[in-house]
Each structure stands twice: as structure tokens, then as C-alpha cells.
Amino acid sequence: MPISSPLIHVRDLSKRFEVRRGALRQIVGHVHAVEGASFTIDRREVLGLAGESGSGKSTIARLLLRLIEPTSGQISFDGNDLLRLPAAELRQFRRRAQIVFQDPYGSLDPRMTVAEAVSEPLIVQKLVASQRLARERVAELLALVAIGPEYMDRRPGELSGGQRQRVCIARALSVEPEFIVADEPASALDASIQAQVINLLAGLKTRLGLAMLFISHDIAVMAHLCDRIAVLYLGRIMEIGPSSELVGRPKHPYTAALLSAVPNPDPELRRERPLLEGEVPSPVSPPSGCVFRTRCRFAVAACASTVPPLRQIDQDRFKACLRDDVP
């Protein structure tokens, strides 16, 4: 397998959750959480998943880590079919792929010290021979996320939100993963601390050569960290492309609408913007054809009957929209 092949290759991935009602818990419908998603993540690449709540961002993350099973589609990790990995290799995969969650308060055990939390994965994966070696490794890991060794024996309650998130990142890094999912890792933090965590992740990507799936509702933060961005709406990928190009010249009407909704931090540029009207439709009964058409300013009759395929429109750029002349 050549080294240039992507680390993760996702083809036509779908996940539907059953909706059950009544005493007999009969299936009355499906939540279309992810529909026909295809994308790749290269080694050393950060792919951003942008989208509003309910767009399927976190479902894709959980599918890629095989925390949940897809309804259909394929995922390959380093050339192997992730969905058919034998038990021993799945255990290996659990070491190679890690996740950092949004809430650093809920993802650390309040009774464990920092050293215990960071070394737990090492012990579970049998990567250290002794407690003493584990402590040495913990000190190295904490240094990597700029936390002094004096914090080793403190508990999460004594740490600030930013420090807790650093500890969570150190814990994820402890098993030397190749791939990290960061699910809104900075969203719960104060403004002055957010930039610290984003910069830390950017630095780790360069120093450790990590591949990353970065999930955020903040596309401005994403543009700073990610190499490419995939924009999701109602479980479908609307557009994928290199960050600066996608943010600078969006090709899909939804991407353009999402970007125009981001408040501009320059009061001189205050303006009346075209607002995206209404709300995201229910994922239990998504619109026919293009799922965005019910809110799209550019929708035409064909949008209701044809599901637009994700098609290449430029070097490295793809969009799922029938029209070439918009936005």
C-alpha cells in the first residue's frame, strides 16, 4: 500500500436510527442521521466537519471510531475494512484512533488524579511495564500539552476548564494514536482559552503528524485549524474543499448561507444580510431531492426530484448542487 493513500476512506456511509413508538415499540420511522457520505482523510490532515445541530457531525465521528455501526457503506482505516476487523485488530484500532469530547468537565473522572487519568489508557492497552514508567510517560505527555508536572497529583476539580481539556488531550495522546476525533473541543471554553486549545491542536498536528477529524459549529475557528472542510446539512455532505477556498469562495448555496450567518467581528462592516429563513426540517422525513431545497434561494423544480450527487467542480473541490451558476 503506497504511503500516499488516505488514512481513512469513507464510501457511501449511511446511518439511520429507528424511531419506535407505543407499547409494542413498533418502528414508526427512521432518523436519517447520515446519508451517503463519502470522503477521505489523509495522514497528517485535519478535516473539519461543519454543520448545524442535527446535521450528523457527531454521528459521523462515532461511525469513524466504530462506536456505532453504520446502516450501510464502507469505512477503511489504513487500507483495512474497519467494519470487518477481527477482534485483535479492533483492539489495535482502539489504540490508533482516539477522541476528545466537548465537555472537559464530564469526560474526566472527578476521583482520579491527573496522572491516573492520563495513564489509564496506557495501562488498559498494556503499553507500560510499571507504575514508575507510567508516571514518567505522563510527565512527558503533560509537557506536550503545556501542563506542569506539579499538576500530576491534582484532581479535575482543582483545574480550570482549559486545563481539563488539555488533560483530556494528553490522555488521548497517551497511546500514540494516528487519528484523533476532536468533537467541539473548544466550544465549552472561555474566549481567551479557546485560542490556546486550537493552537495546541494545530501544534500537535505538525509535531506528531496526526490526522484529525475536527467537529465544530464555528466555521471561523475551523478555517484556522483545518486543511479541508466538509459542510453537512441534514446528514448529507453539501460541499468539500480546502478551508481557505471554501470559506473565501463558497460554491454551495448552503455554505454561502452558513458563512453569511457568522457574525463579523468588525463593527465597521455591520450590514443587513440575507437571512436563512426557517429551520432545519425533521431528519425523520427529510425533503425529497436536495435536502436543502426548502430553504434555498436558488431552488428550481429539478431540486425536488433529483438528489444532487457530490460532484467535482474544481481541483479538490466538490459540491452537491445541481446548479453551476450559484451562489
Added chain:
Amino acid sequence: MQHATPSPPLLDVDALTVHYRARAGLVHAVSDVSFQLGQGETLAIVGESGSGKSTTGLAIMGLLPTDRRTVVHGAIRLTSKSGSINDVLRLSDRERRRVRGNDVAMIFQDPMSSLNPIYSIGSQIIEAVQQHRNVARRAAVADALRLLAELGVPSPDRILASYPHQLSGGMRQRVMIAIALSCRPRALIADEPTTALDVTIQAQILALLKRVQRDTAMAVVFITHNLAVVAEVADRIVVMYAGRIVETGPVRDVFKSPRMPYTRSLLRSLPRLGHVRRSGDPLEAIPGNVPSPLALPPGCTFHPRCPHQVGGVCDGLIPNLEPCAPNRLVRCARWREID
């Protein structure tokens, strides 16, 4: 939306200080905070967690605890519809309930926890209307329908019949705004009203608040941690850090030439869509952490994180909040030197 502040101001917060006696010590939640707000004006109070911005909002609403553990000093003078001036901090509970809703109303970050899950939306709006105005139920229902329609809620009668959990976050926030506006208050305190919402819904709610304000000349205190939202909605800004105002002035001026190093760093740490040169460019981060309100550093509370701090100057006395330009105040011992 620039308005000259008429005299007397609609809202006059004068040397507000709020301390809590906690088991671990005295919590300096708000220290010596003063600002005025005129009709039709939007003032943004910006700060991180523990900056005292929400406590200031609760104080204006008369919602601070009245137990012996809470120490409140200063005055919050509010000009009522009749023209009389009341100090919210010195009103009886009953008088305070009359002011609340009538003269000043509040919306919060999480509309789910502000709405009662077991009552329909309609009965909650009607309750708010009838609390303050002596109207029959039918008139109150008509009022509720009209309010929702004014706020751009599609099929208001269906919304009135539904329960909070059946609505989206954006729709719940619209309902909260309808309840807040039901008695046509002269001032609205909005505490992080769009923080829990998606950006496209945030844009809708911000546009809605602007429109209501244009139509009613209501004054708004917008409490947020999001400077980009401030740039979109506010006329003036108050920046708080560790319970104190550290900088205040017109939004355009403060954003163009922030004087307090904290404001500068905050503005520079903002990710900006237009300024992405290439991915991986570091954002400017502020080192260290927000100090604990139980153990504030001596002198300027920002000095341990400040790139311009000088020993013997910044760690001694708390600097005064002093004029640095027309309509602008800054709390920094070195603001003249660090341009």
C-alpha cells in the same frame, strides 16, 4: 442605531458591588461597576466566566439573593414608565415584582430551563400578560397571538397550543422574547440569548431583537462572551474582567483602538473568516487562566496574564477607571505608554 443618551438615563448603574460570603472566603463577584443606558441604546457587557457580567444582569432585574450571605452596595436607578426613578436595590419584593416585566425584562441563554415544561406555551405567555395588566383571558390570548406573529413565528396558534419540549431552541427563544416583551418593557436584559443556538438561528434572533428595538426604542443590555456578536448589535461596550469594568466606550472606537491590554488580546484572539491566510496559522492566545474570584491577584487583576505588565506598577494598587478618549474609560496603569 446611534442615539444620544437623554438625561436622566433610562438605567443608571452606580457603583454596584456584589460580594458573596462563601465557605471558602469572600467572592468578589462584582466590584464598583457603573454605567448608564439611554432609550433605544444597546449596551454590551462582555466578559468570560467569572467576570461578573451575569451577576450585573441579575442585579438590574432585582434577582440577586436577599440572604445574609450576599452583600450588595451601590444603586441601580431605573426610570419607570410614569417617569419616577426607582432604585431596584431598595425596593420591596412587591415593588420589585411590579418593576420586573413592566419596566425591565430579561431573557436567558437556555430557554428550556426558563419555560415550565408542564404548561403550554400559550398559558405561559398569557400568565405573563395577566401578571402585569388587568385584562381578560381572551384579550390576553389575542395579545399572545399578536406578539408571536410580530416576532415572525409561523402559525402562532399552533405554537400557543404546544409545550416547550415540542419546539426547537430558536422557537423557544422567540417565545421567551415574546414573554419578555409582553408588557412592553423599556429595557431588556439579554444574557447570552443566542449562545445555545446555531449560527443561522442566532442571526435570525439578532435580527429580530434589532427590529423590535427599532420599533419600540427599547434599551437593551446584551450580556455575552462573543465579541463578534457585540460588533453586530451594540452601540457601546463594557468589558469586564474578574468583577470589574476594565474598558468601556463606543463599540466602533473600542474595536478600532482597544486601550486595555485584555481587550486587545481578546480582539486579536478572535478567529476571523476574512483573515485566514492558510490553515494552521496560530490564533493569538491569552496565556494563563481567568483568576478565581476567591483569590484575585493584587493590583490589576489581569497583570499575571498581561504582556505589558511591569513589576511595582501593575501588581500594587488597583488602577482607576479613567478617561482615555471622548466617552471612553480604561482601567490600566500603563495605557498611555503601551500604544
